[in-house]
Amino acid sequence: MLAFNNACRTCHTLKEGDNRLGPSLQAIIGRKAGSLPDFAYSSAMKDAGFVWDRDKLDRFIADPGAVVPGNRMKPFGGIAAPDVRARIIAYLESAAGR
Ligand code: HEC
Structure with a gap:
């Protein structure tokens, strides 16, 4: 994509389980922010205290x-174009189980 x-x-x-510079995004929608046990998140992400949904992802990818x-x-730096963000989120969603 x-x-x-x-x-x-x-x-x-x-x-799943494939953490690189950033954590695996497998099944990210519905996952608690900063919650993979084997990734060294910032304390900001670890303590974010919300579950990723489409709206959160859209705003996060923007800024x-x-x-x-x-x-x-x-x-x-963030992606300003809403249609590009929407395509990325649809992809994350469609690939959720893989
Ligand atoms: C330069 C490397 C880099 C790029 C490019 C990048 N990310 Fe990340 N991403 C990270 C890192 C590092 C973290 C962990 C941040 C932290 O712990 O504060 C992260 C965290 C995340 C999280 C939170 C994951 C969780 O488990 O809560 C999401 C969602 C995310 N990224 C989505 C994206 C998307 C979608 C893109 C492309 C539009 C993207 N990222 C581009 C490095 C990157």
């Missing part, structure tokens, strides 16, 4: 610092 490959795949995969201030997802 092109938008995901361009913007996210340097740091993330959708394979990570606005949703989880102090997070360590760097250097990722």
